[in-house]
Amino acid sequence: xxxxxxxxxxxxxxxxxxxxxxxxxxxxxxxxxxxxxxxxxxxxxxxxxxxxxxxxxxxxxxxxxxxxxxxxxxxxxxxxxxxxxxxxxxxxxxxxxxxxxxxxxxxxxxxxxxxxxxxxxxxxxxxxxxxxxxxxxxxxxxxxxxxxxxxxxxxxxxxxxxxxxxxxxxxxxxxxxxxxxxxxxxxxxxxxxxxxxxxx
Numbered sequence: 514x515x516x517x518x519x520x521x522x523x524x525x526x527x528x529x530x531x532x533x534x535x536x537x538x539x540x541x542x543x544x545x546x547x548x549x550x551x552x553x554x555x556x557x558x559x560x561x562x563x564x565x566x567x568x569x570x571x572x573x574x575x576x577x578x579x580x581x582x583x584x585x586x587x588x589x590x591x592x593x594x595x596x597x598x599x600x601x602x603x604x605x606x607x608x609x610x611x612x613x614x615x616x617x618x619x620x621x622x623x624x625x626x627x628x629x630x631x632x633x634x635x636x637x638x639x640x641x642x643x644x645x646x647x648x649x650x651x652x653x654x655x656x657x658x659x660x661x662x663x664x665x666x667x668x669x670x671x672x673x674x675x676x677x678x679x680x681x682x683x684x685x686x687x688x689x690x691x692x693x694x695x696x697x698x699x700x701x702x703x704x705x706x707x708x709x710x711x712x713x
Contacts (some may be wrong), residue, residue, distance in 0.1 A: 551632055558635065561642075564643070564646075568642050568645060568649075571646065575655075578648070578654060578655050579658050579663055580656045580663075581645050581648050581649065582645070582663075583666075584645075586667045587667070587670070590670065590671055592629060592634055592638060594674060595627075595628045595629035596627055596629045596631075596634045597627075597678055597682075598628040598629075598678070598681075598689075599628065599687060600626040600627060603687070604685075625687060625688070625689055
């Protein structure tokens with residue numbers, strides 16, 4: 514059944530205009546490269562760092578487009594907060610008596626699940642910087658502004674937002690980063706308690 518649907522979809526594309534065929538081929542190729550890049554975390558972030566450097570150099574040498582950079586900074590901050598937040602807010606879980614994040618060592622281990630996964634975080638940042646880079650080629654977006662004020666506003670926003678996020682993390686006792694693999698030590702504890710029971 515799926516094969517027939519795919520064949521019909523393929524017939525529709527082949528009978529459509531060359532532009533739609535090219536768009537379909539381009540989107541398939543683009544998605545293929547995205548899928549191939551998913552496991553290469555370090556390479557993706559190196560490519561992102563190069564893009565940030567190119568954008569920063571362009572803004573520095575043009576001495577303008579500070580409004581675009583300010584908007585980009587707010588967008589980055591929003592993505593970063595989503596990246597640090599759990600998928601389900603513990604405050605909502607608390608109200609609905611749903612599953613809570615583990616707060617003690619004896620609680621069942623549940624891995625931290627982000628609201629915004631790492632790949633989507635990287636992809637959104639890349640799109641944001643690419644759009645901002647393209648906008649720097651249009652002079653109508655170069656609004657004259659005193660950039661230290663924008664930088665000060667952004668720093669105040671960053672500090673207040675991160676303070677709220679850190680207080681949320683402390684209140685619900687979660688860390689948005691996992692280092693290494695969680696080790697299970699339940700059997701050791703059970704076997705040692707059994708040994709003491711046998712010897713007694």
